[in-house]
Amino acid sequence: MYPFSFHHTKSIPESVSLKKELSEAKYIAGGQSLVGVLKLRLDKPSELINLGSIRELSGICIEGKTLTIGAMTRHAEVAASSDVKSCIPGVAQLAGLIADRMVRNMGTIGGSVANNDPSADYPAAVLGLNATIITNQREIQADDFFIGMFETALEPSELIQSIRFTAPIKSAYAKFKHPASRYAVVGVFVAQFPNEVRVAVTGAGASVFRHTEMEKALSKDFSTSAIEPIQISAQGLNSDFFADSQYRAHLMKSMAIQAVNNAK
Ligand SMILES: Cc1cc2nc3c(=O)[nH]c(=O)nc-3n(C[C@H](O)[C@H](O)[C@H](O)COP(=O)(O)OP(=O)(O)OC[C@H]3O[C@@H](n4cnc5c(N)ncnc54)[C@H](O)[C@@H]3O)c2cc1C
Numbered sequence: 001m002y003p004f005s006f007h008h009t010k011s012i013p014e015s016v017s018l019k020k021e022l023s024e025a026k027y028i029a030g031g032q033s034l035v036g037v038l039k040l041r042l043d044k045p046s047e048l049i050n051l052g053s054i055r056e057l058s059g060i061c062i063e064g065k066t067l068t069i070g071a072m073t074r075h076a077e078v079a080a081s082s083d084v085k086s087c088i089p090g091v092a093q094l095a096g097l098i099a100d101r102m103v104r105n106m107g108t109i110g111g112s113v114a115n116n117d118p119s120a121d122y123p124a125a126v127l128g129l130n131a132t133i134i135t136n137q138r139e140i141q142a143d144d145f146f147i148g149m150f151e152t153a154l155e156p157s158e159l160i161q162s163i164r165f166t167a168p169i170k171s172a173y174a175k176f177k178h179p180a181s182r183y184a185v186v187g188v189f190v191a192q193f194p195n196e197v198r199v200a201v202t203g204a205g206a207s208v209f210r211h212t213e214m215e216k217a218l219s220k221d222f223s224t225s226a227i228e229p230i231q232i233s234a235q236g237l238n239s240d241f242f243a244d245s246q247y248r249a250h251l252m253k254s255m256a257i258q259a260v261n262n263a264k
Pocket residue numbers: 026027028029030031032033034035036051071072097098099100103106107108109110111112113114115117119120121122158159160161181182183184
């Protein structure tokens with residue numbers, strides 16, 4: 001690691017103004033992505049601004065069909081929450097599939113979404129459910145948020161405060177996980193709303209994306225037989241040591257079928 005200074009902040013305005021003042025600074029949530037990056041010397045922030053003591057960034061709130069999860073809420077809390085399980089079971093299920101117990105106890109939804117790792121799980125739920133990312137300065141729809149590999153619509157000092165979801169009729173997540181890290185080789189989140197079905201895919205591209213052909217088929221008939229005939233193109237999909245693009249295309253359909261079967 002390169003040396004850096006560590007700042008504990010107590011409020012959102014304090015964190016944001018410190019970040020604006022210190023141009024080489026980074027926010028740190030649970031450190032489950034950032035610490036690895038620092039250890040490998042892939043980044044060199046001069047300062048880290050710890051979000052861990054800002055109480056208003058944590059917690060789960062349900063109002064009718066609206067579920068709001070604070071940015072600093074850990075994956076383990078989301079996975080165990082009876083409120084999340086009853087409102088959007090697919091989100092609790094996805095959080096429980098992230099990594100291992102240690103990572104789930106430290107990693108946060110805000111950090112995962114801000115990081116936008118191409119194999120991360122949460123971006124699939126956020127895009128699949130068309131969630132709203134609430135920052136210190138605005139609200140961003142999921143369709144406008146995920147720009148590219150490790151790239152989002154966030155401006156340099158912008159801080160995610162929470163993510164707001166609207167409960168669908170049914171949803172589920174299915175992932176073919178990497179056996180060591182448990183990141184998604186391919187993960188598919190399916191959500192059925194009264195007037196549309198959304199299908200979001202992670203692990204297969206540079207960033208999470210929607211699969212419009214499966215969405216159209218499922219909007220007409222929310223059943224596995226609607227997607228079985230679809231030929232998924234491997235063009236442009238990730239290809240690496242673990243899975244080539246053809247295999248990822250195959251996984252996309254298999255995971256979508258699993259998610260539709262398990263949707264509740
Ligand atoms: C061994 C291992 C296995 C893993 N397996 C999986 C897996 O299976 N699936 C999966 O999805 N993930 C996996 N992860 C990643 C894990 O889910 C992390 O929780 C996630 O990447 C974010 O980490 P964090 O919340 O600790 O954020 P940090 O690492 O602290 O921060 C990540 C980035 O987000 C920024 N940031 C953090 N919070 C905010 C905020 N509120 N507003 C704006 N910017 C912010 C930081 O500046 C930094 O750039 C794994 C990690 C490890 C170490």
